[in-house]
Amino acid sequence: MNESKIVAGLAALAHEHRLRIFRLLVKRGPTGMPAGEIAQRVGIGPTNMSFHLKELDRAGLLHATRDGRYVRYAVHVEGMRRLLAYLTEDCCQGRPELCGEAFAAAADVCAASKGARK
Amino acid sequence: MNESKIVAGLAALAHEHRLRIFRLLVKRGPTGMPAGEIAQRVGIGPTNMSFHLKELDRAGLLHATRDGRYVRYAVHVEGMRRLLAYLTEDCCQGRPELCGEAFAAAADVCAASKGARK
DNA sequence: TGCACATTACAATAAGTCTTGAAATATTGC
DNA sequence: GCAATATTTCAAGACTTATTGTAATGTGCA
Numbered sequence: 001m002n003e004s005k006i007v008a009g010l011a012a013l014a015h016e017h018r019l020r021i022f023r024l025l026v027k028r029g030p031t032g033m034p035a036g037e038i039a040q041r042v043g044i045g046p047t048n049m050s051f052h053l054k055e056l057d058r059a060g061l062l063h064a065t066r067d068g069r070y071v072r073y074a075v076h077v078e079g080m081r082r083l084l085a086y087l088t089e090d091c092c093q094g095r096p097e098l099c100g101e102a103f104a105a106a107a108d109v110c111a112a113s114k115g116a117r118k
Numbered sequence: 119m120n121e122s123k124i125v126a127g128l129a130a131l132a133h134e135h136r137l138r139i140f141r142l143l144v145k146r147g148p149t150g151m152p153a154g155e156i157a158q159r160v161g162i163g164p165t166n167m168s169f170h171l172k173e174l175d176r177a178g179l180l181h182a183t184r185d186g187r188y189v190r191y192a193v194h195v196e197g198m199r200r201l202l203a204y205l206t207e208d209c210c211q212g213r214p215e216l217c218g219e220a221f222a223a224a225a226d227v228c229a230a231s232k233g234a235r236k
Numbered sequence: 237t238g239c240a241c242a243t244t245a246c247a248a249t250a251a252g253t254c255t256t257g258a259a260a261t262a263t264t265g266c
Numbered sequence: 267g268c269a270a271t272a273t274t275t276c277a278a279g280a281c282t283t284a285t286t287g288t289a290a291t292g293t294g295c296a
Contacts, residue, residue: 003134003137003138004134006137007132007133007134007137010128010129010131010132010137011128011129011132011133011283013128013132013205014125014128014129014131014132015125015283015284016121016122016125017284019121019124019125019128020121022205023204023205026205026206034242034243035242035243035244036241036242036243044285045285045286045287046242046243046244047243047244047245047285047286047287047288048284048285048286049243050243050244050245051244051284051285052284053243053244054244055283066292066293068242068293068294069240069241069242069243069292069293069294070242070243070293071242071243071244080205083205084202084205084206086141087131087140087141087144087198087202088144088202129253133253133254135254152272152273153272153273153274154271154272154273162255163255163256163257164272164273164274165255165256165257165258165273165274165275166254166255166256167273168273168274168275169254169255169274170254171273172274184262184263186263186264186272187262187263187264187271187272187273188263188271188272188273189272189273189274237296238295238296239294239295239296240293240294240295240296241292241293241294241295242291242292242293242294243290243291243292243293244289244290244291244292245288245289245290245291246287246288246289246290247286247287247288247289248285248286248287249284249285249286250283250284250285250286251282251283251284251285252281252282252283252284253280253281253282253283254279254280254281254282255278255279255280255281256277256278256279256280257276257277257278258275258276258277259274259275259276259277260273260274260275260276261272261273261274261275262271262272262273262274263270263271263272263273264269264270264271264272265268265269265270265271266267266268266269266270
């Protein structure tokens with residue numbers, strides 16, 4: 001995975017409105033939500049919303065599909081996964097005895113989300 | 119966890135040099151590394167390095183400890199964990215049947231890192 | 237076709253971030 | 267105390283990003 005793509009993904013999320021958009025769509029799941037409804041919930045104008053959605057799309061974190069006169073946006077899960085993976089990759093030189101319990105908490109977060117799936 | 123702290127954390131990582139610094143220190147583990155050595159490996163000057171380390175520190179992703187005439191920087195694991203947790207929180211309205219296998223991959227990444235610990 | 241609604245593109249201004257060098261601070265060993 | 271090394275602070279300039287209004291595009295329906 002390309003470093004600059006990861007930077008783009010992080011930069012896309014590093015904004016109050018875009019983070020809210022992203023989390024809203026993470027919660028919503030693959031159904032997604034039309035741009036206008038997102039704008040209403042996040043509380044910003046349509047021009048500004050379009051700008052931010054484009055940023056998230058370009059970063060590979062959302063994808064857009066036209067649905068009649070609406071455009072629905074939904075989370076792009078694979079893009080999200082890559083981001084999380086990149087940040088934790090090769091922790092402690094691959095020798096976990098060096099970090100001990102350091103990453104246990106991080107692992108547990110994800111284990112919990114996995115548990116919630118079934 | 120405060121939204122603006124998460125934004126600060128993501129913004130801190132959303133930069134080529136800072137992402138390299140962070141990953142370098144994730145790989146290194148809790149031992150950390152002196153600022154000068156980080157600068158050398160990442161290939162930027164000391165002034166600029168100090169600027170970026172301060173950003174990561176302020177965002178709660180690193181912590182600094184003085185070690186003689188050096189200052190060692192190491193990953194702040196709890197800050198990192200909060201960031202990852204926030205992004206995946208409440209996926210699919212807590213009803214995983216909505217996203218199906220969507221987040222399995224993300225969970226597996228972390229499960230793998232957990233597996234690597236023992 | 238023509239009107240209404242949803243979204244995007246463009247342009248301008250405002251605001252924030254990155255990089256650099258020179259100077260300041262902290263620590264060690266003589 | 268003084269010189270050497272490590273790191274940080276400060277200030278200036280270049281660069282990038284966010285916001286806003288207005289205009290354009292795309293779609294559905296009468």
